Amino acid sequence: MDLEKFFQNQNNKKQVKILTCGSVDDGKSTLLGRLLYDSQNVFVDQIDQAKIESEKYGTQGKDIDLALLIDGLQAEREQGITIDVAYRFFETSKCKFIVADTPGHEQYTRNMATGASNSDVAIILIDAQKGVLEQTKRHSFIVNLLGIQHVVVAINKMDLVNYDENIFHKIVTEYKELLKNFNLISTKYIPLSALKGDNVFSTFENTKWYTGPSLIETLENIQIQEVDLNNAFSMPVQWVNRSSSDFRGYAGTISSGKVSKGDVITTAISNFQTSIKNIYGPNGELSEAFTNQPVTLTLKDELDISRGDIILTQDNKEIIKADQFAAHLVWMDQEPMLPERNYIFRFNNTYINGQITDLAHSINVNSYEEIATKKLNLNDIAYCKIALTKMHSIAPYKNNHQLGSFVIIDPYNNKTIGAGMIDHALRRSTNISWHEMSINKETRSKLNVQQPCVIWFTGLSGSGKSTIADILEQKLHTINKRTYLLDGDNVRHGLNKDLGFTDTDRVENIRRVAEVSKLMLDAGLITLVSFISPFRSERKMARDLLEEGEFFEVFVSTPLEECEKRDPKGLYKKARSGELKNFTGIDSTYEIPENADLVLDTKTNNAEELADQIINFLESKKII
Amino acid sequence: MNLTHLEKLESESIHIIREVASEFENPVMLYSIGKDSAVMLHLALKAFAPSKLPFKLLHVDTTWKFREMIAFRDEIAKEYNLDLLVHINKEGVKNNIGPITHGSKLHTDVMKTQALKQALDKYKFDAAFGGARRDEEKSRAKERVFSFRDQQHHWDPKNQRPELWNLYNTKIAKGENVRVFPLSNWTEIDVWQYIYQEKINIVPLYFAKERPVIKRDNLLLMVDDKRLDVKEHEKIENRMVRFRTLGCYPLTGAIESTATSVEEIIIELLESKNSEREGRAIDKDQIGSMEKKKQEGYF
Numbered sequence: 001m002d003l004e005k006f007f008q009n010q011n012n013k014k015q016v017k018i019l020t021c022g023s024v025d026d027g028k029s030t031l032l033g034r035l036l037y038d039s040q041n042v043f044v045d046q047i048d049q050a051k052i053e054s055e056k057y058g059t060q061g062k063d064i065d066l067a068l069l070i071d072g073l074q075a076e077r078e079q080g081i082t083i084d085v086a087y088r089f090f091e092t093s094k095c096k097f098i099v100a101d102t103p104g105h106e107q108y109t110r111n112m113a114t115g116a117s118n119s120d121v122a123i124i125l126i127d128a129q130k131g132v133l134e135q136t137k138r139h140s141f142i143v144n145l146l147g148i149q150h151v152v153v154a155i156n157k158m159d160l161v162n163y164d165e166n167i168f169h170k171i172v173t174e175y176k177e178l179l180k181n182f183n184l185i186s187t188k189y190i191p192l193s194a195l196k197g198d199n200v201f202s203t204f205e206n207t208k209w210y211t212g213p214s215l216i217e218t219l220e221n222i223q224i225q226e227v228d229l230n231n232a233f234s235m236p237v238q239w240v241n242r243s244s245s246d247f248r249g250y251a252g253t254i255s256s257g258k259v260s261k262g263d264v265i266t267t268a269i270s271n272f273q274t275s276i277k278n279i280y281g282p283n284g285e286l287s288e289a290f291t292n293q294p295v296t297l298t299l300k301d302e303l304d305i306s307r308g309d310i311i312l313t314q315d316n317k318e319i320i321k322a323d324q325f326a327a328h329l330v331w332m333d334q335e336p337m338l339p340e341r342n343y344i345f346r347f348n349n350t351y352i353n354g355q356i357t358d359l360a361h362s363i364n365v366n367s368y369e370e371i372a373t374k375k376l377n378l379n380d381i382a383y384c385k386i387a388l389t390k391m392h393s394i395a396p397y398k399n400n401h402q403l404g405s406f407v408i409i410d411p412y413n414n415k416t417i418g419a420g421m422i423d424h425a426l427r428r429s430t431n432i433s434w435h436e437m438s439i440n441k442e443t444r445s446k447l448n449v450q451q452p453c454v455i456w457f458t459g460l461s462g463s464g465k466s467t468i469a470d471i472l473e474q475k476l477h478t479i480n481k482r483t484y485l486l487d488g489d490n491v492r493h494g495l496n497k498d499l500g501f502t503d504t505d506r507v508e509n510i511r512r513v514a515e516v517s518k519l520m521l522d523a524g525l526i527t528l529v530s531f532i533s534p535f536r537s538e539r540k541m542a543r544d545l546l547e548e549g550e551f552f553e554v555f556v557s558t559p560l561e562e563c564e565k566r567d568p569k570g571l572y573k574k575a576r577s578g579e580l581k582n583f584t585g586i587d588s589t590y591e592i593p594e595n596a597d598l599v600l601d602t603k604t605n606n607a608e609e610l611a612d613q614i615i616n617f618l619e620s621k622k623i624i
Numbered sequence: 625m626n627l628t629h630l631e632k633l634e635s636e637s638i639h640i641i642r643e644v645a646s647e648f649e650n651p652v653m654l655y656s657i658g659k660d661s662a663v664m665l666h667l668a669l670k671a672f673a674p675s676k677l678p679f680k681l682l683h684v685d686t687t688w689k690f691r692e693m694i695a696f697r698d699e700i701a702k703e704y705n706l707d708l709l710v711h712i713n714k715e716g717v718k719n720n721i722g723p724i725t726h727g728s729k730l731h732t733d734v735m736k737t738q739a740l741k742q743a744l745d746k747y748k749f750d751a752a753f754g755g756a757r758r759d760e761e762k763s764r765a766k767e768r769v770f771s772f773r774d775q776q777h778h779w780d781p782k783n784q785r786p787e788l789w790n791l792y793n794t795k796i797a798k799g800e801n802v803r804v805f806p807l808s809n810w811t812e813i814d815v816w817q818y819i820y821q822e823k824i825n826i827v828p829l830y831f832a833k834e835r836p837v838i839k840r841d842n843l844l845l846m847v848d849d850k851r852l853d854v855k856e857h858e859k860i861e862n863r864m865v866r867f868r869t870l871g872c873y874p875l876t877g878a879i880e881s882t883a884t885s886v887e888e889i890i891i892e893l894l895e896s897k898n899s900e901r902e903g904r905a906i907d908k909d910q911i912g913s914m915e916k917k918k919q920e921g922y923f
Contacts, residue, residue, distance in 0.1 A: 003887060010890070011817050015629035084784065086765040087758045089811045096629040098809055110786060117788040224626065239642045243675035251671070253639045253790075282634055282670045292627055294638040294671070307646055332786050346791050349646075407791045414795035416785040 013091065016219055018099045019115045019148065021139035022125030027156050031125065031194035032088060032101055033066025038201045039216070041090035066194075085115045094220045108135075109142060109365065109379040110332040113419060116146035117405070120224045123152045123215075128161045128191070132174040138365045140178060145328060145381065145421070147397060149185040150222050154215060158207065159193040165209045181368060188218050231291075232316035233257035233265075234395075234403065236349040237309045241296055249280065249296040250305060255348070255402035256395075257313070259297070260288040267303070268310040268321060268393035274301040308350035310393045310403070319395045319403060322425035323388045328397075329356070330381050333410070333417035337376035338504050339384075340511045342541035343417070344409040347392060348402050353411070353544070354388035355511075374504050376418075385426065397421035412537055444524035448482050451623045454517045454546060455614065457530045458539060458593060459556030460585050461571055462563035464602045464610075468556060469530040471611040476526060481624060484520050486513055488531040501582040507538055514542035521550060526623070534590040549621070554614065555596035560585045562603065630818055637664075637806040638671040639790055640769060644751050644804050645671075645678045647794035651751040651804075654740075655681040655708070657693045658870045659826050660755030660807055662700075663815050666824050667806060668753075669704065680707040682743055682752070686735035687712060688723055688872035690848050696827045709747070713739035723874045724853055731872070741777050744801060751794075753804050759811040769808045775799040813893055820886045830889065832866040832881040843877030 022028035036042050050068045088099040100115030102108070116122065122143040126136055143151060153175055161167045168191045179187060190199055191207050192215060198204040199214050213221070234256045241249035259265075263276045279286045280296040289295045297311065305311070312319055331337050339356050361370040362382040376382050397404030408418035445452055455472070457465040466487055476483050492499070496512055499505040510533050520527040533539050543551045563585065564572040575583035582588045593599075598617050600610045618624045627635065644651050653668060655661045668677055683697060701708040713721075716734040723731040744752060758765045768784050770792045785793050796802060807815070819826060836847045838858040845852065847860055852874060854860060865878035866889075883889045 007817075007820065007887065007890070011628065011630055011821050013629045014626065015632050084766050084781070085786075087809065088765065089759045089809075091811075091813070096811075096814070114786045114788050238639070239646045239672075241672065241675050247674060251642055253635060280673065282638065292632065292635055294635045294642075296673070344795070346793060348791065351795075401789065405789045405791060407786075407788055407793065409793055409795055414793070414797065416787075416793045419786070419788045419791075 009093075013094065013096050014224075016095050016097050016121060016222065016224065017119045018097055018219065019112070019119035019122045019143070020099060020101055020125065021112060021122055021143065022156075023135060026125040026127050027194045028101070028125050029067035030065075031123075031154065031156065031192070031200070032099060033068070034194045034197060034200050035097075035099075035216070036088065036090050037066055038197060039090045039092055085111050092216060092220060097219065108138070109330060109381065112139065112142045113146055113330045113332075116143055116148055117419070119146075119148055121150045121152060121219065121222055122148045123154050126153060126155050126171055126175070128155050128157045128164075128167055128171065131171050132178060134366045136175070137178060137368070140182065141363075141365045141368065142381075144182040144184065145330075147401060147421070149183075150224070151184055151187045152215065152218055153187065153189045154192050155189065156192045156194055158191045158198060159196050163191070163198075163206045165207075168210070186222065188212070190215050190218060228257075228291075231257040231399075232313050232318065233259045233263070234310055234312040234316055234319055234400070235259070235295070235297070236402065237305055237307055237311060238349050240306060247298070248302065249298045250311060251294070251296045252311075252349070253294045253402075254289060254291050256291055256318075256400050257316075258288060258290040259295075259313075263313060265299070265311050266314050267305050268312060268319060269391070270303070270305055270309055272301070272303045272305065273314075274299045274303060276300070308392075310349075312393075318399050319393050320425040320427075321391050321393050322427060323354075323391045324357075324385065324426040325394055326360075326383065326385050326423045326426060327406075327420040328381065328423065329376065329384055329408075329418055329420045331376040331378060331418050333415060334378055335410070335417070336378075336503070337380075337408075337418060338507045339375070340504075340508045341537055342411060342544065344411050345386070345388060345420075346407045346409055347394070348405075350392065351409070352388045352390055352392055354386055356384050357387045358385035360384055374502070383423070386420070394422050394425055396424055410537075411540060441522050441524065444522075448524045450481055450524070450526065452521045452524050452526055452550070453618075453621075453623050454521055454527045454529060454542075454551050455554055455618075456517075456533070456539065456542060456551065457528070457554050457556055458533045458596075459558060460560060460563045460590055461532055461583070462566050462568055463556045463558035464600075464607060465530040465532075465556045467607045468600065468610050468614075469528045471607055472614050473528055475611055475615055476624070479624065481526055482524065483526045483528060485528040485530065486517060486520070488513075491516075491531075501588070503535075503582075503588070506534065506588075510535070510538035510542065514538070514545055517542070518545050521546065532584050532590070534584050534588065536591045536593070539593065552597040552617070552621070553593055553595075554598045554600060555593045556600050556602060556610075558602045630814065630821065633810055633814060634667065634670075634818070636790070636809065637667045640792070640804065640806040641668050641671045641753070643790075643792055643794065644753065648751040648802075650747070650749050651679045651753070652682045652709075652744075652747065652749040653677070653679060653753040654755070655683050655697070656755060656870075657683065657689070657697045657827060658755070659815055659819060659830060660757065660810075662824050662826050663810070663818055664753060664755045664806055665700070665704075665706075666822060677706065680709055680747075682709045682711060682747075682749075684736060684739045684743060685710050685712045686731070686739070686872050687717060688731070688735070688851075688874060690827075690829055690846070690870065690873045690876075692829050693827055693870060700825070709743070711739060711743035711746070713742060722851070723872055724851065728875050731875075735872075744777065749801060750796060751802050751804055753806060755807055756805050757807050757810050757812070757815075767805065767808065769805055770794065771803045771805065772796070773801050773803060777801070813890065816886060816890050816893060820890060827870060829867045829870060831884050832864050832888075833884070834862045835865050835878065836860050837863050837865055837878055844879070845876075846873055846878055848873040 020028055051064050086101045090097050100119055102111040102115040124139050155168055155171050172189045191210050192199050198206050201216050202214050235252045235254045237250045238252040241251050261276055266273045277298045277300045279289050339359050345352050345354050360383045362373040362380050395403040404422040406420050407416050410417050457469055459465050469485055473483050473485050496509050499509050517527045517529050574580040575586040584590050713735055721734045768787050837844045838860055864882055866881045867878055883892045
């Protein structure tokens with residue numbers, strides 16, 4: 001063995017990332033076990049352990065159950081199902097493979113999208129006994145949506161149909177029909193038996209009529225084109241490297257194209273123009289660098305560029321600055337997505353707040369039908385419009401996965417609740433620019449001789465919000481403070497008369513009032529808002545619209561039983577009888593504030609005393 | 625033009641390491657002195673060159689590491705001018721907890737898991753890098769790159785954040801933290817090839833040499849100091865051995881080997897029939913034992 005050559009070959013192996021799609025019944029775990037076993041990537045002690053476990057949980061009698069080599073967590077092994085995305089590794093003499101293994105039952109869309117986002121090739125398993133099923137359509141749809149361009153259709157369990165050539169061809173024809181919906185670069189079909197090993201590593205006698213390559217040969221020979229040097233250069237700034245006063249570098253991973261020393265570049269957000277002074281790669285100075293390489297760039301001019309910005313060449317027409325765009329969305333949380341709710345959008349190198357403004361339609365992943373919808377549930381896929389609170393540089397996902405993808409985070413609990421792929425930027429917002437007026441909040445406040453703020457009352461219906469707010473406004477009025485009271489019921493008579501009481505409408509109701517209260521504040525008024533505002537995230541959204549010290553959340557704390565006893569408008573009675581739907585506290589939730597600025601207890605104090613408590617509070621905050 | 629497998633792994637890891645430095649207030653890199661830590665440190669030095677590492681290193685010392693490991697650790701810290709913290713569970717030392725007297729389970733829990741939690745709480749770290757890989761063990765295969773832990777440092781396998789593309793969710797509340805695994809997608813052989821390609825310095829215990837060993841519970845244990853408590857019927861022999869993984873010396877079995885260079889180790893591994901964790905006593909306490917340890921806060 002020529003050692004040097006051997007190590008060179010070993011270190012130069014190419015990487016292929018695979019997603020396996022199929023359910024437990026298709027023999028997916030068995031196929032994966034077979035790939036690991038036949039490529040000799042399983043060690044003796046692991047096989048021994050799988051043998052012990054085969055006796056305990058296995059489905060293959062005395063034989064080793066290959067699926068047990070890969071089924072991960074103990075809870076799953078006992079139930080015989082897989083819960084989440086797991087990663088497997090094996091290598092052949094030509095390639096190193098990383099396999100994202102996703103389960104085939106519920107949560108499928110979420111897990112499969114996760115696995116697909118980092119894969120080059122998808123193996124779609126079809127049970128030869130069953131042919132193309134609804135789930136095959138679903139798998140193919142998600143694979144295409146996430147931009148995987150190479151598909152290998154593995155028609156498995158050929159041993160159970162006597163290696164019948166006609167069955168194989170029938171399934172191929174069926175699948176080709178399905179393919180018309182998609183945009184793939186290559187599709188290959190292979191008859192297999194994962195259980196027996198036919199055509200996995202080498203072609204077998206049992207399928208003499210099949211002249212194509214084995215599964216492994218097919219995977220080894222797929223041409224994955226990752227780097228198109230004709231694409232214009234872009235690199236999101238990930239970290240600013242200031243090792244000393246005379247070194248300022250911008251570190252990041254190149255997201256498209258190629259960069260050379262001396263190239264003229266611009267910055268997308270800060271709008272500077274300069275040229276590349278030096279390029280440092282993982283092994284030191286480089287004269288040029290290309291997509292996927294981690295680099296540190298130094299620039300000719302001393303500029304102040306920060307994380308979140310993007311360095312690109314001027315001819316880059318694909319990357320567009322926008323705060324609104326259209327995108328495909330995969331919803332991943334139990335809690336439904338509601339349009340206009342405030343979410344955090346995580347892009348390549350920055351987090352930006354924003355909302356889904358327009359839910360065009362959701363897509364049925366089994367029939368590919370577009371369905372009109374008002375909210376998204378777990379595992380829904382949809383097409384929608386998104387508005388961010390500030391400009392960002394984006395690209396269509398199909399051209400640039402790095403700058404065209406995002407995940408959505410719940411600002412309340414920090415969970416990852418969705419993922420999206422940008423279709424195109426919506427430019428109309430860039431035509432409306434913000435005019436800076438000469439008379440502003442500060443000058444108006446001065447004239448009014450008062451510090452404007454928003455006092456936001458939240459609480460159940462009948463808790464006493466409006467009564468207290470009314471008394472408070474009178475008290476402020478007598479000490480010459482200019483005020484305005486926005487009352488939930490009153491606003492629903494005009495501005496919000498088109499809205500009902502579903503969760504979606506409640507979110508929009510609060511969004512509009514929050515915006516109006518912001519305008520009132522800008523006008524220099526002490527603004528009182530008396531709205532049930534049942535959801536934490538909308539109250540936070542209202543708070544986030546304003547500056548620190550301008551927003552005070554007042555929780556009018558009255559227990560439900562007490563509100564129901566008072567029932568000033570007879571609404572609880574109607575809700576209990578079923579006459580009134582979506583009533584807060586009865587069949588619609590009220591989320592109690594966790595960090596209210598002031599909590600008013602209506603059981604121990606009367607409205608007059610509580611209004612005085614607010615006056616004292618405002619004095620302590622130096623508002624009045 | 626595509627990157628090779630190793631270049632892609634390197635790029636991915638550097639991206640992850642830089643992301644942590646950018647998004648967290650007080651990150652730390654757990655340094656266990658082993659080969660994976662060596663690779664992780666090497667990648668971090670590359671990620672921030674020519675700057676110094678923008679975070680500290682932390683070694684949780686169980687007081688039962690091989691002496692050569694400790695010497696190597698101090699040498700590396702000096703050579704690269706690293707900010708190295710060493711934490712020992714003083715409570716455990718006071719109670720004389722050790723693997724021989726108390727067994728691997730209790731020793732690991734007190735001197736490793738509890739000690740790590742103490743250190744993370746003491747310094748208020750919000751992110752901690754670890755060198756774990758997904759190919760090491762079945763329950764690791766499902767671990768995220770950014771693995772969220774609650775205030776008690778617990779890991780909930782059913783409540784992990786989905787991880788798409790390289791868009792890691794770094795948002796946490798006060799008191800919570802994440803464990804970050806930049807080597808998630810590396811295999812054992814990848815690590816060795818990278819050590820070979822980059823000429824990374826590793827603890828000499830990885831290379832075969834004549835060492836005094838005894839046979840106990842099917843493991844070849846090195847007699848590193850007097851605490852091993854060699855029984856009369858146990859014979860100390862000098863054998864050509866090396867270690868595939870490094871941990872507490874009474875819990876880490878040596879393998880007989882003649883591999884004295886990285887090249888020879890790679891060839892030995894490619895021909896090997898046993899997995900790397902085989903020499904570890906702690907994984908086999910019970911079926912699914914690693915998964916249980918992780919839920920409790922073990923790295």
